[in-house]
Amino acid sequence: MARLIRTEKEVEGNYTEQWIVVDEDPVAQWPSGPLEIVGRPLARVDGAERARGEAVYTADLQLPGMLHVAVLRSPHAHARVTQLDLARASEAPGVRAVLTPDDLDVLTREPGYPGAAIAAVAADTYDLAAEALELADIEWEVLQPLLDPDEAVQQGSLIDEPERYDRGNVEQGFAEADVVVETEYRTQTVLHNSMETHQSVCQWEGDLLNVYTSTQYIWGVRAETAAKLGLPEDKVRVVCHYMGGGFGAKNHPGEYTFIAAELAKRTGRPVRCALTRREENLTTGNRHATIQRLKVGAKADGTLTALVGDFVMAVGWRGFKSWTAGPMKMLYHCPNVSTVEYGAKVNTGPNAAFRAPGFVEGTFGLECLLDELAAKLEIDPLELRRRNHSDSDLVDDRPYSSKNLIECYRRAEPHWEKRDEVRARSNGPWKHGIGMASQIWFGAGGPPSYAWVRVGSDGRALVVTAMQDIGTGTKTAMAQIAAEELGLPVDRVQVSIGDSARGPYAAISAGSSTTPSMGPAVRAAAHDAARQIIEIAAQRYHKEERVLSLKGGNVVSADGGSWPIEEVTGLLDDAQILGKGARGPNPTGMRVLTFGVQVAEVAVDVETGEVRVDKIVAVHDVGRVINPLGASSQVEGGVIQGLGHTFSEDRLLDPNTGAVLNQTLDAYKMPTIADVPEIVTDLIDVPDEHLTNLGSKGLGEPPIIPTSAAVANAIRDATGADVRSLPISREEMLRALAEAKEKEKTREAPTAV
Amino acid sequence: MKLLQPSSLEELDAAGPGLLLAGGTDVVPILRNKLIDVDTLVDIRAVVPRGVDGTRIGAGTTLAELEVDPQIPAALREACASAASPQLRAMGTIGGNLRQATRCWYWRMHYPCFLHGGDRCYAQTGVHREHSVFANDRTASAHPSDPAAALLALNARVRTNRRELSISELYRLPTNDNRDVVALDYDEVILDLEVPTPEASTYLKAMDRQKYAFALVGVAAARFGTDVRLGLSGVAPIPWALDSAAGLDDATPLPDNAYKIQIARALIERALEAVG
Amino acid sequence: MSDLIVNGQRYALDAQVGRSLASVLREDIGLIGTKIACNEGHCGACTVLLDGVPTLSCITLVHTVGEREVTTIEGLRDHPLVESFVRADALQCGFCTPGQIVSASALVEANPHPSREEVRHAMAGNICRCGAYPKIEEAVLTWQD
Numbered sequence A: 001m002a003r004l005i006r007t008e009k010e011v012e013g014n015y016t017e018q019w020i021v022v023d024e025d026p027v028a029q030w031p032s033g034p035l036e037i038v039g040r041p042l043a044r045v046d047g048a049e050r051a052r053g054e055a056v057y058t059a060d061l062q063l064p065g066m067l068h069v070a071v072l073r074s075p076h077a078h079a080r081v082t083q084l085d086l087a088r089a090s091e092a093p094g095v096r097a098v099l100t101p102d103d104l105d106v107l108t109r110e111p112g113y114p115g116a117a118i119a120a121v122a123a124d125t126y127d128l129a130a131e132a133l134e135l136a137d138i139e140w141e142v143l144q145p146l147l148d149p150d151e152a153v154q155q156g157s158l159i160d161e162p163e164r165y166d167r168g169n170v171e172q173g174f175a176e177a178d179v180v181v182e183t184e185y186r187t188q189t190v191l192h193n194s195m196e197t198h199q200s201v202c203q204w205e206g207d208l209l210n211v212y213t214s215t216q217y218i219w220g221v222r223a224e225t226a227a228k229l230g231l232p233e234d235k236v237r238v239v240c241h242y243m244g245g246g247f248g249a250k251n252h253p254g255e256y257t258f259i260a261a262e263l264a265k266r267t268g269r270p271v272r273c274a275l276t277r278r279e280e281n282l283t284t285g286n287r288h289a290t291i292q293r294l295k296v297g298a299k300a301d302g303t304l305t306a307l308v309g310d311f312v313m314a315v316g317w318r319g320f321k322s323w324t325a326g327p328m329k330m331l332y333h334c335p336n337v338s339t340v341e342y343g344a345k346v347n348t349g350p351n352a353a354f355r356a357p358g359f360v361e362g363t364f365g366l367e368c369l370l371d372e373l374a375a376k377l378e379i380d381p382l383e384l385r386r387r388n389h390s391d392s393d394l395v396d397d398r399p400y401s402s403k404n405l406i407e408c409y410r411r412a413e414p415h416w417e418k419r420d421e422v423r424a425r426s427n428g429p430w431k432h433g434i435g436m437a438s439q440i441w442f443g444a445g446g447p448p449s450y451a452w453v454r455v456g457s458d459g460r461a462l463v464v465t466a467m468q469d470i471g472t473g474t475k476t477a478m479a480q481i482a483a484e485e486l487g488l489p490v491d492r493v494q495v496s497i498g499d500s501a502r503g504p505y506a507a508i509s510a511g512s513s514t515t516p517s518m519g520p521a522v523r524a525a526a527h528d529a530a531r532q533i534i535e536i537a538a539q540r541y542h543k544e545e546r547v548l549s550l551k552g553g554n555v556v557s558a559d560g561g562s563w564p565i566e567e568v569t570g571l572l573d574d575a576q577i578l579g580k581g582a583r584g585p586n587p588t589g590m591r592v593l594t595f596g597v598q599v600a601e602v603a604v605d606v607e608t609g610e611v612r613v614d615k616i617v618a619v620h621d622v623g624r625v626i627n628p629l630g631a632s633s634q635v636e637g638g639v640i641q642g643l644g645h646t647f648s649e650d651r652l653l654d655p656n657t658g659a660v661l662n663q664t665l666d667a668y669k670m671p672t673i674a675d676v677p678e679i680v681t682d683l684i685d686v687p688d689e690h691l692t693n694l695g696s697k698g699l700g701e702p703p704i705i706p707t708s709a710a711v712a713n714a715i716r717d718a719t720g721a722d723v724r725s726l727p728i729s730r731e732e733m734l735r736a737l738a739e740a741k742e743k744e745k746t747r748e749a750p751t752a753v
Numbered sequence B: 001m002k003l004l005q006p007s008s009l010e011e012l013d014a015a016g017p018g019l020l021l022a023g024g025t026d027v028v029p030i031l032r033n034k035l036i037d038v039d040t041l042v043d044i045r046a047v048v049p050r051g052v053d054g055t056r057i058g059a060g061t062t063l064a065e066l067e068v069d070p071q072i073p074a075a076l077r078e079a080c081a082s083a084a085s086p087q088l089r090a091m092g093t094i095g096g097n098l099r100q101a102t103r104c105w106y107w108r109m110h111y112p113c114f115l116h117g118g119d120r121c122y123a124q125t126g127v128h129r130e131h132s133v134f135a136n137d138r139t140a141s142a143h144p145s146d147p148a149a150a151l152l153a154l155n156a157r158v159r160t161n162r163r164e165l166s167i168s169e170l171y172r173l174p175t176n177d178n179r180d181v182v183a184l185d186y187d188e189v190i191l192d193l194e195v196p197t198p199e200a201s202t203y204l205k206a207m208d209r210q211k212y213a214f215a216l217v218g219v220a221a222a223r224f225g226t227d228v229r230l231g232l233s234g235v236a237p238i239p240w241a242l243d244s245a246a247g248l249d250d251a252t253p254l255p256d257n258a259y260k261i262q263i264a265r266a267l268i269e270r271a272l273e274a275v276g
Numbered sequence C: 001m002s003d004l005i006v007n008g009q010r011y012a013l014d015a016q017v018g019r020s021l022a023s024v025l026r027e028d029i030g031l032i033g034t035k036i037a038c039n040e041g042h043c044g045a046c047t048v049l050l051d052g053v054p055t056l057s058c059i060t061l062v063h064t065v066g067e068r069e070v071t072t073i074e075g076l077r078d079h080p081l082v083e084s085f086v087r088a089d090a091l092q093c094g095f096c097t098p099g100q101i102v103s104a105s106a107l108v109e110a111n112p113h114p115s116r117e118e119v120r121h122a123m124a125g126n127i128c129r130c131g132a133y134p135k136i137e138e139a140v141l142t143w144q145d
C-alpha cells in the first residue's frame, strides 16, 4: 500500500520538507564490506562505446535538416543596446530565422556582463549563421562596469540579502581566548570548462518538443523548459544519453535551449544551439571569487572559543552566493560562531554551482586559518583538529547519521607523521613540507527517485530509469546494485538511462547525490523483481520462499537445490517480471554529511616560486562504496581539479572594461597529465546505517574540497610562507616568500628599547 | 579564400603575395578569428626544406623532429621539447615558430592596440602578468617563442629566399612606422637555419604548469669557448639577449610582473652553471 | 578535386577552402568519434593521425591533408589501447577519450614500452577536465597487458 510521509530533502545544504510516497517496506541494508559485485572494482559498463568513439553525445547528434545557431553576444560588460537591426543579417545566405529581445526574454538589450545574449540567427551551417551576425546593425551605449566586489557591497549592489548566522556569543568567545588570529584570504574565479560545451538540439514533433541536451538534470530541464514554453511537462521530452562533463554548470536548460526551441518552432526544423569554448567561458557559470575576512580565538590548549567570518563573493550579474561560510559553521566544535555572507552583484558572468560550491573556497580560508593558529599555539595541526572534533552537528543541533572523521584522521596519520622525513628532503632551493586539511560536505541525496527493473525469460535484467551519467560512472554503479540484488552476473544486467520518455523520474546529478538518490531506488526495484522470482520459484519447486535466495545466476535453496534463474523466468515465455522501486526518505532529525582529510606533500623552489606537489593522500568517509575503481577515479578527478584551482586556473578580467581575457584554453590553464602528483585514495568503506537501503553517501564533491588548503598548509610547512590567495601563481608564491623573509628579519632584529 | 600550393620556389614567386602557411598551428586560428584579413593563403610545405643536416636545419622541420634530433644543440632541443603540446610540436615548424604572432590577450581579442596599428597598449594598464619587462614602452607583448631564445643564444643565422641574416637581425622592436617584430617582407620565406655548435648549452623555462604553457620566462645559455651567450623568451616583445644577470637591473617591469625578473635571475644563474 | 583517405577509405573531398579536417570528418563523413572541444588547437580532443603523426584536426585545413592517411578513433577501435583504457577506468565523461587514445597510439607505435615520464610528455596535449589522468597514465603503461 502506498504510504504518504513527510520528509526532508537536502541538496547541497538546502533542506526542504516534502511529501513522498513509499510503497514497500524498506529493504534492510547489506552487511558492510565488499559483497559479490557491490564493493568490488568494475570497469565502466559504457566504457567501450565511449572509448571507441561510438557514443553519441549531444555534440554529435545530426538530424536531417538541422539548422545551427550563432548568438550575438555583448562585447561589453555593461551596456545598453541603442539600436538593433537584423534586417541585413536575416537576408544573408543560408539564414532561416532570427531572434531579437522582442522575440524571446532570455535575449536582452541591457547586457550586464560580457557575453550576455542579445540576438540569435539560425542558418544552414554554423559558419553561415556566424557570418550573418556580422551583418547585424547594432549600436551600444557603453556603461561603466562595476567589477570590484568590495565596492559593490559598499554601494549596496547585492544579489540578495546578506546572510547572517550566529551561534553562541563570539565576543565572550574572544574574551575567553588566549590567542587570536585574524587574516584575509582570497580565492579566484574558476571556470568549469567541461569538455563538451553547453548545447541543445531542439526538434518539434507536432506539439511535442524533443530536447537533446548536455545536462546533469534531465527532469529539471523538462520542468523548466515546459514552464518557460507554457507546455504540459509530458509535452517536453528530454534526452541525454552521454554527456561530456558538467561539474555543476549543467543543472538547468540555459538560454541556448530556449533559443533553439524557439528557432525550431519558427523554422519547423531541428535546431542546434551549441556554445563555442569562448561562449562557454563567458556565460555558462563559474566558481565565483571570494574575499574571506576571518578571525579565530582559541585557548592555549587549542580549544576553539570563537570563529568569525565576513565573506564577500563576486557572484556576477546573476546567480547565487555559494556556501562559503559552511565549513566555518559546520566543521568544528566551536560554540561561538558568527558569519555574514555578501553576494556582490558585479558586471561579470553569472556563477553556477561548481563541485562543492562555497566549501572549496571556505575550506581554503578556514583550514589555512587553523594552521596559522596551530603555528601560533605551537600545536600539531592534526592534533588541533582532533581536539576540536564535533560529535554532533551544532548548526541544527542534531546527531550525525554517521561520522568517521576520527577514523579518517587515524588513517592519515602515518602519512602525516612522515613530516620530518619529508622536510629532510629539502635540498638547495627546493624546500619540502607536508600539510593537511579536513573536509565536510553534504551528500545524502534524497527522494524522489525511481527505477524499474525488468527481467525477461532469458534471465537478463534491464534497469530503466531516466537519469543521466555525467561521467561519474553512475550507470555502472546501478548495474552493480541491481546485479547484486538479483544474484546475476553483472554482464546480464543492462541499464537504460537518458530519456525522460523512457523511464521514471531520476535525481539530479549534482550535490554528490546521484548514487545516494538513485542507488536505493534501483536496489528497491531489483528487490521487487527478485521477490517475484523467488515467489515463482517457490511455487515451481515446492519450496518455502524464505529458504530461497538469488546467487550467481541461480535460485538457491538453503536446504539444497539450485536452479538457473533463466529456468525460472523461462517458464514465462514472453511474459516479464517487472519490479519497481523508489528512493525512501532520509533519516529524520539527523544530519547526513560526508567527511574527510587530505594530506599534501609539496616541494617549493624558493628562488623561482615553482611549487611541485609530490603526493596527495585523500581519506574520505562517504559511506558504502559501490565501485572502488570508479570511486578512486572520482577522488583523483576531484583532487586534480582542486590542484588546477590551487595553482593555474584563474579567470582574468580586464580591470577597465571587465572583458574576460582568457576565454581560450591556451590562456586558461587547466592541469595536464604532467601536473598530477601521486594520489592515494583511501575510503572508509562503512555504510551509513541510518541512510537508505545502501548506506552510500555522495562522493563526487568531497575530494575537491580540502586540496587547496592542504597544499597551502604544506607550503607553509616547507617554507614558512603564508599563501593566502588563490591561485598560488609564481608571483603569489614569490610574494609570500618575500613577506616571510621580511617577517623573519624583523623577528631577528633586536627590538629597540 | 584561395589556397595556393606551390611545389617549387619558382612557383612560389610566380604565385604572388599571400599569407604563408606551414603547420598552420598559429595561422589557422588567427585567420579563423579574423585577426588578419587575407584572401590568399600560400601553403609552403612543399617549398621549404625539412630535416636536419649537420648544423643546417630546414625551416620546415617540425619541433617534434627537432626535440629528438641528437645533431642539435641541447638548448634548441630542450626549447623545442618544452614548447607547446605534442600535437602542436608535431604540426608546427621551426620557421613558423620564429614568426608566430604575439599571445597577448588584448591583441588576440582584437583590441585596437599598438601592435594592431593603434596608438596605445592595453596591457600596460590592464592585466600584464605574462607580459614583458624589457622594451615595453610601446607594446608590452612578450615574445612567446622558446626556440627563438635558444637560437639567439646559439647565434644562429637565418636564410630566406631573399637574404641571409642573424637571429638578432631577424627580430626588431616595433616602431610607430612599422609594427612588425620580424624584419622580413610579408611573403619572405625562411628556408633554413644555420646553427653553430656550442661546447655546451641549455634552455630553462618557468611556466604556469609543468608542461604545455608559454614561458613566463625562458632562459637559454650557450657557451662557445669562454664566451657565453644568453637568450631570453617571455621578457620582451622580441627574443632578448643579455650579457649577464646584471642586465636584469635595466628591466622596466610593469606593476604586476616584476616577479619575472626574480625568476630570470635564478634561471640565468642556473643556466650559466649548467653550461660551465 | 582531391580525395581524402580516412581509415583506409578514399572519400571525394568536396568542401570549401578554409574548412577544417575535423568538421569534414564529423559533418561530411559522419565520423563523430573525433570530438571538438575548443576548435582552436588548444585541447587535443580532435587529435587524429596523419601518416601516423598526432595532429589537431580542428586547426588542420582539410585541403592541406593531401595524400597523407588520416586515422581517426574509428580506425583504432581494435587497438589494445581501447581495452586498456576501459580496464584501467581511464575515462570518466569520455569526451576527451578518443583524442587521448589517438595520441597514445602514436606514442606506443614509436615506443612500445614508454616510461612514466615519456607518457606524460606525449600525453600533455590532451586535456581531460574530468581528471582521469592517473588512470590514463596507467592505461598507456599497461596497454599490452
Ligand SMILES: Cc1cc2nc3c(=O)[nH]c(=O)nc-3n(C[C@H](O)[C@H](O)[C@H](O)COP(=O)(O)OP(=O)(O)OC[C@H]3O[C@@H](n4cnc5c(N)ncnc54)[C@H](O)[C@@H]3O)c2cc1C
Pocket: A666, B019, B020, B021, B022, B023, B024, B025, B026, B027, B028, B044, B048, B059, B060, B063, B082, B083, B084, B085, B088, B091, B092, B093, B094, B095, B096, B097, B098, B099, B100, B101, B144, B145, B146, B147, B188, B189, B190, B191, B212, B213, B214, B215, C041, C042
Ligand atoms: C596553444 C599553443 C601553445 C603554444 N606554445 C608554445 C610554446 O610554449 N613555445 C613556443 O615556442 N611556441 C608555442 N606555440 C607556438 C607554436 O610552436 C607555433 O605555432 C608553431 O611552431 C608555428 O609553426 P607552424 O608551422 O604551425 O606555423 P604557421 O602557423 O603555419 O605559421 C606561423 C607564422 O609563420 C609564418 N611562417 C610559417 N613558415 C614560415 C617560413 N618558413 N618563413 C617565413 N614565415 C613563415 C606564417 O606566415 C605565419 O605568420 C604554441 C602554439 C599554440 C597554438
Ligand code: SF4
Pocket: B102, B104, B105, B106, B107, B111, B113, B114, B115, B116, B120, B121, B122, B123, B124, B131, B138, B139, B140, B141, B142
Ligand atoms: S602588449 Fe602589445 S599586443 Fe598587447 S595590448 Fe599592448 S600593444 Fe597590444
Ligand code: FES
Pocket: C035, C036, C037, C038, C039, C040, C041, C042, C043, C044, C045, C046, C047, C056, C057, C058, C059
Ligand atoms: S578541438 Fe582541436 S584542439 Fe581542441
Ligand code: FES
Pocket: A195, A244, A245, A471, C090, C091, C092, C093, C094, C095, C096, C097, C127, C128, C129, C130, C131, C132
Ligand atoms: S574523461 Fe571527461 S574530459 Fe576526459
